[in-house]
Amino acid sequence: MKKSKYKEQVKALRAELIQLQIALKDADFPVLIVISGDDRSGRHETLNLLHEWMDSRFLQANAYGLPTEEEQQKPFMWRYWKDLPQNGVIGLCLRDWTSYSIIEYLIDQIDEKQFTKRIEYSNAFEATLTARGMLIIKIWLHLPEEELKHRLKIERKYLHKVWQIHQKDQLIYSDFDRAKTVIQKTLKDTDSDSSSWHIIESSDLYQRNLHVGKLIAEKIRARLNRSATDNVQPNEDSKTGRQHETTSQKNHLDTIDLSKHLDKKTYKHELKYWQHKASHLIYQFQEMDKSCVIVFEGWDAAGKGGCIRRLTSSIDAGFYRVIPVAAPTDEESAHHYLWRFWRKIPRAGRMSIFDRSWYGRVLVERVEGFASDNEWQSAYDEINDFERQLHDKGIPVIKFWLHIDKEEQLERFKERETIPYKHHKITEEDYRNREKWTDYEITINDMIDKTSTSYAPWRLIPSNSKHYARIEVLKHVCNVLEKTLKDSSTE
Amino acid sequence: MKKSKYKEQVKALRAELIQLQIALKDADFPVLIVISGDDRSGRHETLNLLHEWMDSRFLQANAYGLPTEEEQQKPFMWRYWKDLPQNGVIGLCLRDWTSYSIIEYLIDQIDEKQFTKRIEYSNAFEATLTARGMLIIKIWLHLPEEELKHRLKIERKYLHKVWQIHQKDQLIYSDFDRAKTVIQKTLKDTDSDSSSWHIIESSDLYQRNLHVGKLIAEKIRARLNRSATDNVQPNEDSKTGRQHETTSQKNHLDTIDLSKHLDKKTYKHELKYWQHKASHLIYQFQEMDKSCVIVFEGWDAAGKGGCIRRLTSSIDAGFYRVIPVAAPTDEESAHHYLWRFWRKIPRAGRMSIFDRSWYGRVLVERVEGFASDNEWQSAYDEINDFERQLHDKGIPVIKFWLHIDKEEQLERFKERETIPYKHHKITEEDYRNREKWTDYEITINDMIDKTSTSYAPWRLIPSNSKHYARIEVLKHVCNVLEKTLKDSSTE
Incomplete structure (x- = not known):
């Protein structure tokens, strides 16, 4: 030329x-x-x-x-x-x-x-x-x-x-x-x-x-x-997520035994024991430069914050980060929805604790119609792939669903309203979400069904008793860390 | 208690x-x-x-x-x-x-x-x-x-x-x-x-x-x-930056000899020589895990982009990043103005080339009144401190002011308007900025006066001749890199 x-x-x-x-x-x-x-x-x-x-x-x-x-x-x-x-x-x-x-x-x-x-x-x-x-x-x-x-x-x-x-x-x-x-x-x-x-x-x-x-x-x-x-031609299907076929046959939530509880004395005793154990294991974990991702999902007022605090009080503040997940920023919205979570993967020896997470995509975004059918339906695979990559890199993904029933939630809402420093936690929106309880049940069941994998299974925690839930969470974290340490020592 | x-x-x-x-x-x-x-x-x-x-x-x-x-x-x-x-x-x-x-x-x-x-x-x-x-x-x-x-x-x-x-x-x-x-x-x-x-x-x-x-x-x-x-009580002083005392006594811009030029043949020859040299030096720099910050400031249409491309074509694409600086994002605006530049400091072996920079604070923000008097006046010290920390860490800061005169700028604007792919570079705003030429002269002189330090001096480049400017930029980068390498080998 x-x-x-x-x-x-x-x-x-x-x-x-x-x-x-x-x-x-x-x-x-x-x-x-x-x-x-x-x-x-x-x-x-x-x-x-x-x-x-x-x-x-x-x-x-x-x-x-x-x-x-x-x-x-x-x-x-x-x-x-x-x-x-x-x-x-x-x-x-x-x-x-x-x-x-x-x-x-x-x-x-x-x-x-x-x-x-x-x-x-x-x-x-x-x-x-x-x-x-x-x-x-x-x-x-x-x-x-x-x-x-x-x-x-x-x-x-x-x-x-x-x-x-x-x-x-x-x-x-x-x-x-x-x-x-x-x-x-x-x-x-x-x-x-x-x-x-x-x-x-x-x-x-x-x-x-x-x-x-x-x-x-x-x-x-x-x-x-x-x-x-x-x-x-706007997507006619969006916002109608819940009318679609749900493939979950099993009602996972119904299998959770909400009657489980712990009395205060046993709780105090167990708390001390498991916190001590967690502290010890996390210390070993960090010494070996291992990192870990913990996800807390659950109904409003299910006690996520309380569980997180019982866990973090066993960890040196330099080694974990609690990441509260709210609506995305402008920059985050202009990216793939997983982008902001990829950016928050912990580095060696650190722990990221997510207070809500990427599961928002298949929960609130599905129920509220923020994600189209196609979007939330593809999200299961996308999420599984994300978690598998973490697992493959030796980073355990520990996922909790904190479960309470509708009556317990109402009681907690009422209680919060009477305590000045908890009052801000209750908004009109919480009551609106409550009305969609059945819709949420369907989405939660689907989520558990489709994202409980061998490498990152959901752990369903009966949380009507806060005491019981906190101990269960600590116990499970200890078990996973212990197993990971054992596996890596025999490699 | x-x-x-x-x-x-x-x-x-x-x-x-x-x-x-x-x-x-x-x-x-x-x-x-x-x-x-x-x-x-x-x-x-x-x-x-x-x-x-x-x-x-x-x-x-x-x-x-x-x-x-x-x-x-x-x-x-x-x-x-x-x-x-x-x-x-x-x-x-x-x-x-x-x-x-x-x-x-x-x-x-x-x-x-x-x-x-x-x-x-x-x-x-x-x-x-x-x-x-x-x-x-x-x-x-x-x-x-x-x-x-x-x-x-x-x-x-x-x-x-x-x-x-x-x-x-x-x-x-x-x-x-x-x-x-x-x-x-x-x-x-x-x-x-x-x-x-x-x-x-x-x-x-x-x-x-x-x-x-x-x-x-x-x-x-x-x-x-x-x-x-x-x-x-809104700050009455803001937006009146240029009415304030300017402490710069010397007109730095007037000392620049704009008649300097290079004919095409010499330019081609020199370009080859200096690009080869730059390539060699940058390679040594990277081998030693050294990094470097280069700042391009200058009048609109002074030829920053052209100089940057002549420089980067000597560098392997993996080792530099050109950072075009435009209006800050929402997130950036909600932080100290230097925050976004701190985040872009290169890591070892890399080079950050800024197409416009933190100097916007004392140039456009001052002239347009986006920064209050207090803000742009304190910025000189803040910037010097920032550059000193880079210098102390062994990261040279190379700063260019590309200078053209008002007539040359007009000619280039006109030229751009006739070329389809350059047309987008010219907007109404460019003409508006032109009207503030004298205001800008004052701010530029002040900037050169107050931020030309021993550790990060301004290099004023006569740019009426694009050929001349490009070679000067390459030469100066080579000199600084050469000196840095020499100094670090005698340490």
């Missing part, structure tokens, strides 16, 4: 990309462009090119190198989750989850089994993001074999010393044929309708640049058009 | 604290409560107590232990900056900047000189936060000498193995008298009108709890009242 012709085409393309960026600002979805491939310098050039062609204020580039200490402590996908662009923004990603896993596998830092898991994580990640509206454009810059081999040879000669990460890039081709096979298979395994790979021949600069630019423009334009159509 | 009397007082106190928290939600300032002192378990108990007494959803507790890898790479105050509470929220801080420095000094991890610097940082930190409205309440829980010695003895016996951080707590008292002297002196040195220490006798639980609660209630109430008064 002649330079003059290229320049002319670029001019038109830039104008279009800018127009699309302006339209994108008001969109209710983000864009994530993955720039990958065997053309190492091409990836870098492409990143710079896009910064030149587009309005860089609404581009957000992230390149991933060797994992930091913190990244190593957290599930593999953590660093990609935390950097996700928000609605209206275009994220650019170098060394994405798939490419980075390929590198690690080819240089034998992870084995076959771990690699397979990575591919599962990657696919689940992309599926959950695209299902929630994100446009993912995955570009693989490909060099013909001849040229790639030639470049690798030059690079090896030219660089006396190379950056660690480049060394890795080099190393993956130490067995060229194996690398080729693995890459081809992986690209196939991570290709889906909603996020497919676009292989772009990278040897001719002009062709490549135009190809990349046009692809991006085309994809964004199509996505914007789809959004426009979506808006014309 | 009798238990019944205590309970009664607590009831009233809790109700008041909750009321204050509700009032605080709409306040335009945050509260930061430091819980420190020689009573280790008392600190922890107090944290739990406050969570019990108040609405924990609007409390944000942070406890600081041994610094993480990332914390070690950044200035000491970084971890405290990034966790600051936003307006309406109460932050609780365990092992604050002062207490942590005392520990490190007493166990000889930092020397006298470093300790003195820490005290300077601490005082500057508190001064800048309180000057911008934050209420800081510093509590020192104090045990009588007898009792403290007794407790230390028990702890030593009781704990077979102690957490690292507790070991430190213990160690500081290995020379009891020295510890006492250092603590007393430091508390005095870090006591100021706007953030003074409140020494609270900690041996009696009831007394201590009431004392802490009442102190917090009293301080928040007083601060809320002050705010209310402030609102009745």
